[in-house]
Amino acid sequence: MTITQLHYVLAVAEHRNFTLAAEKCFVTQPTLSMQIQKIEDELGVLIFDRSKKPIQLTDIGQKIVHQAKNIVNEADRIQDIVDQQKGFVGGEFHLGIIPTIMPTLLPMFLTNFIKKYPKVQLIIEELNTEDIIFKLNNGHLDAAIAATPLHEEKIKEIVLYFEPFVAYIPEHHNHFAKKEIQIEDLDVDELLLLQDGHCFRDSVLNLCKRKTDDKRSHFQLESGSFETLIKLADEGLGTTLLPYLHTLDLKESDRAKLRHFVEPKPAREVSLIYPKNELKIHLIDALRTTISGVVRGAIAFQNVQIVSPKPTK
Known part of the structure; x- marks a missing residue:
């Protein structure tokens, strides 16, 4: 039994298809099938039930795949140990970022990180929180930046900063004259929200203590971007809440419509998250240090x- 063979097993377990797994492993399908057959012959059990479409793991196959993940991770850790000993910061690093953080935070740190660590190939994906958790748990991401706490057993969280919510109140609104607002001033029935699936939307609804399946009193209008919400608010369709960093890029006329909350200000916690068994801790530390350095002033x-x-719930 070899590490390469275990990689093949994990690929088939993930894709439930021998041909697709072979493509992902950059080998021919007969080669991959033969190597998996060798493992099954050696162990005297079937890992996959090939009679089902898509291919399914057998009961013993599920246990074998779980152990194979541990073995492959520990084997990869050897190179990680060597890299840390040599002080080498490089290689591929897969990072996920949620959509409400990506546009504001990424431009703040990316150039600095690339210049400081030119040997790192940073591969960035914009993903919602649910997809990030799935990909972290299945080894497709090394780390991610998301709103926390998530209370995921297998994921570690390092807080980067706290980002307050800021209300966007158009001139025609009865709260426009206020210098600061309170949570009680919010009317969830007139709040313009991001589409379902955005954790920022859930945070706003939690702030207002309103469940997502409640009915609106007059109309319901949700968008995928803060820019659209701002334009709709200016058209008299309601108010909205923005993350603080997003407000820094607004034009002066729009910034005049922002209202901060009284203290303690409602805020989201933004963290660097990664699997507790993550290998590339030196790269995670480099990313954390870079981000902390640029957001400290903002x-x-x-x-x-x-x-x-x-x-x-």
Whole structure:
């Protein structure tokens, strides 16, 4: 039994298809099938039930795949140990970022990180929180940046910063004259929200203590971008909430419509998250240090109240 053979087993377990697994492993399908057959012959059991479409793991196959993941991870850790000993920071690093953080945070740190660590090939994906958790748990991401706490047993969280919510109140609204607002001032029936699936939406609804399946009193309008929400608010269709970093890029006329909350300000916790058994800890530390260095000056809020990004049950 070899590490390469275990890689093949994991590929088939993931894709449930020998041909696709072979493509992902850059080998021919007969080669991959033969190597998996060798493992099954050696163990005297069937790992896959080939009679089903798509291919399914047998009961013993599920246990074998679980152990194979541990073995492959520990084998990969050897190279990680060597890299850390040599002080080498390089190689591929797969990073996921949620959509409400990507546009504002990524431009702040990416150039600095690339210049400081030119040997790192940073592969970045914009993903919602649910997809990030799935990909972290299945080894398709090395780390991610998301709103926390997530309370995921297998995922570690390192807080990067706290980002307050800021209300966008158009001039025609009765709260426009206020210098600061309170949570009680929010009317969830007039709040313009991001589409379902965004954790920022769930945070706003949790802040308002309103469940996602409640009915609106007049109309329901959801968008996939903050820019659209701002334009709709200006058209008299309601108000909205924005993450603080997003407000820094607004034009001066729009910034005049922003209203901060009284302290403690409701805020989201933004963290660098990664599997507890992650191999590339030196790369994670490099990323954390870079991001912390650039956001320290932009985020100066301390007296905040963290709002959960998890949907209310």
